[in-house]
Structures are given as structure tokens and as C-alpha cells.
Amino acid sequence: MKLLTIRTRITLWYTLFMIGLVTAILGIIVEFTDMSILNNQKHELIKVVEDAAEDIEDGDDFDFYDDGVYLLKYNIQLEYIEGSIPDKFPISFPLELGRVQSMKKDGEIFYIYDKKIKDKYDNIFWIRGVIPNIQMMQLSKIIIGAAFVLLPVLVILSSLIGYFITKKAFLPVKKIQETAQKISEGNNLYMRIGLSDGKDEISMLGKTVDNMLEKLEQSFEKEKQFTSDVSHELRTPIAVIMAESEYVLQHGTSFEEAIESMESINYQVNKMSVLINQLLFFSRAEQGKIQLNYEKTDILQLMEEIIKDIKFTAESKKIAVNMISKLTVHEYYVDKMLFSRAVQNVLQNAIIHGKENGCVTIEIYEKNSYIAIKIKDNGIGISKENLNKIWDRFYQVDQSRTSQENGSMGLGLSMVKWIIEKHKGYTEVESTLGAGSTFTLFFPIKI
The missing domain is CATH 3.30.565.10 (Histidine kinase-like ATPase, C-terminal domain)
Structure with a gap:
């Protein structure tokens, strides 16, 4: 991970986050869809049974299969009379009034709703509605299949979006890095990053670096000027001292001439001493070695x-x-x-x-x-x-x-x-x- 660039690492973390987020959202959607389908199917089951019961009470005909609901008719002794029976459903399963039941048989789940009715001849019957969850399972499979197809697409799409977002976001950082590299390679302290004005952290960093470069350039120029000035100030007295001492050594013929040359040398030495003391003062001051007493x-x-x-x-x-x-x-x-x-x-x-x-x-x-x-x-x-x-x-x-x-x-x-x-x-x-x-x-x- 440490060998990867920051942009790649952010993109990778962003992609992993999006995978987790999309997976969680799709899981919630699947769960919510199953619950919603189940509730709708139960509601449809009750509705179909109630409609069939109403038809029987009125003496009308009805279908034993309606909107995926199987209808079965039982007599007062709870014996099966007629109807449409789902595959693998036991017709002897106990009847229960007014409540949606569920039962599992050979890996299949059935939802059952029973209603007790009386026809126009005062005969008492039971109407049972049965709906297998195979339809719900098929619908869930379709949703899950779509989710597994959609998930990779979303992951790829989010990765590409994350890459381009981080690429754009890191353009100022790249500019800072390139400017620093050019300055390092060419010693060009006059160069500036020149990011556009902004309140974000990277813009503020760019401004801070530019201000730092400005101060470094000024310090560097002052240092160059300082070195040049010191060299100039020292060169003159040294030249005088050398000239006077050479003159005395080569051409001095009297004590008076020697005295005159020594006075000139002494003056220049004192000047150099003052300069050196002043420079030492500034050196100690900049190092924080001078404290007020x-x-x-x-x-x-x-x-x-x-x-x-x-x-x-x-x-x-x-x-x-x-x-x-x-x-x-x-x-x-x-x-x-x-x-x-x-x-x-x-x-x-x-x-x-x-x-x-x-x-x-x-x-x-x-x-x-x-x-x-x-x-x-x-x-x-x-x-x-x-x-x-x-x-x-x-x-x-x-x-x-x-x-x-x-x-x-x-x-x-x-x-x-x-x-x-x-x-x-x-x-x-x-x-x-x-x-x-x-x-x-x-x-x-x-x-």
C-alpha cells in the first residue's frame, strides 16, 4: 500500500467504500422487496378468498384459480370437496379462521387463508386460498440477479468517477510538486505555484508555499548581497594593508615612512575589527544567543x-x-x-x-x-x-x-x-x- 500514490490509495479506498455501500443498499432493497412482495401477496390472497366467498354467498360462479391464488372448497366436516390444488400442497392441512398461515412442504412454502361461509341455501362451507411462494422466489431471483449484474457496473463506474475526481482534486498538489522539483533542480527561487484564489486547504497550502518561496528568495538575495558587501568591505582594507606593508618592506627608507604606513595599517585593521564584531553580533543575534539583561x-x-x-x-x-x-x-x-x-x-x-x-x-x-x-x-x-x-x-x-x-x-x-x-x-x-x-x-x- 505504501508503494502506491496517494491518488491511487484514495481511489482504492473510495472504491472499497462504494462496494460496501452499494452492497448494503442492494441488500436492503432485496430485503425490503421480499417483504413488500410478501405483504402484497398476502393482501392479494385475502382479497381473492373474500371475493370468492362473496360469490358463493350470492350463488355466483367463481374460478378456483385467480391471480396466482389456488382456491379449495371444504364442507362443514372439513372435508375437501373441490378446487384447484397446488403441487405438493396437502389438502388435509388444518383450517384456521381469519388468519394467514404458512407451512413448508418439501422445501416449498405455502401461505394459506381460510374463511367460513354460508351459501343462499344455508349450507356452511370453508373456502381456502393457497398461494405458493415460488412466485415470490422467482421475483426475488430476478431482483438478486439484477443486483449482481448492477453491482459490478456500479463499482466500475464509481471507481472511474473516483479516479477522475481525485485526479482533478490532486492537480494543484501535482503543480506544487512539479514547481518544487523545478526549483530543486534549477535553484530558481523566483518560481511560484500560482494557484487560483480559494478557501480550500490545497489553495491555502499553495499560497503558504508561495509566501515561503517569496521569503526564501528575499533571504537568498539578501544573503548574496550580504556576502558581496562583506567581501567588498574586507577587500579594501586588506588591499591597503598589503600595499602599505609591501611598500614599507620594499621602499621604506626612514622610520617616519614606517610609522605612516603602520598608522594606515592600524586604521584598516581597526576597521576590519569593527566590521567583524558587528557581523559576529548579527550572527549571535540570529542564533538567539543574545538575551537582554x-x-x-x-x-x-x-x-x-x-x-x-x-x-x-x-x-x-x-x-x-x-x-x-x-x-x-x-x-x-x-x-x-x-x-x-x-x-x-x-x-x-x-x-x-x-x-x-x-x-x-x-x-x-x-x-x-x-x-x-x-x-x-x-x-x-x-x-x-x-x-x-x-x-x-x-x-x-x-x-x-x-x-x-x-x-x-x-x-x-x-x-x-x-x-x-x-x-x-x-x-x-x-x-x-x-x-x-x-x-x-x-x-x-x-x-
Whole structure:
């Protein structure tokens, strides 16, 4: 059975079910027909005897055989006088008034009805009606014979109908299987099953598989882009390191030149270290290895430490960083490390993409059940069509300014998004191209 296809198995079970159902129905029909014929024959037996008795009472003639009923006449002493006698029927069988009797003789069954009458001369007689069940048996044989002829026809017909029904019903399943096979053979994740809309289980399965393929394709494309971007980001510093080290080894003639090359190598190594740490962060995050560690934290003190850490970068671009606090309480429960990383990433972005002699304003306040960290700059801004892309890994708004120049590798905001979502918070972004951006990070207040 396991070697058969599902369609064949369903057809087989359907056929077996139909055989059982048809057999049961035909059995009921045969039984019901026998009972119906018997009741009709008994009714006919009584009717013929009553009619004959009425004829005798009126002095009319009657036939001793009428509609399959044999009529026999007995005198008052219960002796047979005349009539038509069925084959094998014993004429001495006891008479009984007003009840249909049955008796079996040599394998044949007879049904008997007796009536006591008085003719117009006041002579008392008995009229007996006898009907053999051979007629009923012949009719039953005809019905059973027809049933045995009809049964195979119905079984074959039901099997064919079941096969075509299951074939049609499994066409979507076949389409799903063929699509999956083509994807497996050709790695074409862009293919879709494309079943018509419907509320049945197979249509819903098709939609679910299509949605799964859509997500797989997106993940695959992101993975390809991710691999390409990582390769690009690593290739540049490695190329610089190799070039600087080769230059020093082959052409370095002074300590100053060696120092200059080592500074360049150190910068690139630090960049690679940052990239690798960020990639490790995402790897651990996707594997569920990063868990939040909420601790009571002085938010204002932590913010001052974050601003102090980026002070050198801000001063190098002559960007002023100002903080305004509207908090009535300073201590909140957050994951201190992840909170710092999220805020610092947004703040660094504001400085990297800010204009020289510009400013960055940090505003801290409570909104509903959240702590809000609003970071506003007057930098290059972001166009509306790019706002939904800024959270993608390795995406950089200003493609003309490379990571080599500004140190950004397009992973900071992706990390921010993950941290905020992990905290069950949310973000808001407002930006005008050429005028600056405002990022607001909302962390839920934990009690």
C-alpha cells in the first residue's frame, strides 16, 4: 500500500467504500422487496378468498384459480370437496379462521387463508386460498440477479468517477510538486505555484508555499548581497594593508615612512575589527544567543558617557553636540550595553553625515510608557524613497561617500533596529534631503 500514490490509495479506498455501500443498499432493497412482495401477496390472497366467498354467498360462479391464488372448497366436516390444488400442497392441512398461515412442504412454502361461509341455501362451507411462494422466489431471483449484474457496473463506474475526481482534486498538489522539483533542480527561487484564489486547504497550502518561496528568495538575495558587501568591505582594507606593508618592506627608507604606513595599517585593521564584531553580533543575534539583561540605569549619566565617547569625532568635524533632558526620573531599567550601542550608532551616523560647523541635538523625554531618545542633526538628510531602506544591512544613504572615507559600513542602523525590536520598542524617522534628519528611539519603561 505504501508503494502506491496517494491518488491511487484514495481511489482504492473510495472504491472499497462504494462496494460496501452499494452492497448494503442492494441488500436492503432485496430485503425490503421480499417483504413488500410478501405483504402484497398476502393482501392479494385475502382479497381473492373474500371475493370468492362473496360469490358463493350470492350463488355466483367463481374460478378456483385467480391471480396466482389456488382456491379449495371444504364442507362443514372439513372435508375437501373441490378446487384447484397446488403441487405438493396437502389438502388435509388444518383450517384456521381469519388468519394467514404458512407451512413448508418439501422445501416449498405455502401461505394459506381460510374463511367460513354460508351459501343462499344455508349450507356452511370453508373456502381456502393457497398461494405458493415460488412466485415470490422467482421475483426475488430476478431482483438478486439484477443486483449482481448492477453491482459490478456500479463499482466500475464509481471507481472511474473516483479516479477522475481525485485526479482533478490532486492537480494543484501535482503543480506544487512539479514547481518544487523545478526549483530543486534549477535553484530558481523566483518560481511560484500560482494557484487560483480559494478557501480550500490545497489553495491555502499553495499560497503558504508561495509566501515561503517569496521569503526564501528575499533571504537568498539578501544573503548574496550580504556576502558581496562583506567581501567588498574586507577587500579594501586588506588591499591597503598589503600595499602599505609591501611598500614599507620594499621602499621604506626612514622610520617616519614606517610609522605612516603602520598608522594606515592600524586604521584598516581597526576597521576590519569593527566590521567583524558587528557581523559576529548579527550572527549571535540570529542564533538567539543574545538575551537582554535589564538593570537599573541612570540614563542621563549613560548619555553623557556616550557623548564623551564620540566627542573626538564630533570635534573633528566641528559639530556641536547638545543634550536636553525633560526627565523627572533619571533611573530606568534597560539593557545598558545594548541601549548604549543603539544610541551611539544613531549619534555616530548623525555626526558622520552631518555638515561641518553643524550641530546635533539630543532630547530625552517620556512619552506614554516609553523613554524617548530624539537625535536631530542638520546634515545631508535622506530622501523619502530611501527612508525604508536605511535599516537594511550595508545600505548607505550617500553612496558617493564610501566607507573608506567616513568609516561607515552600513550596519549601524540594522543593529539599532534589532536592539529596539528586542526591547519591544519602536523608532520614528523624519528627514528632509539636504536639511537633516531626526531619529527617535522609544524604549519601553520597565518597572
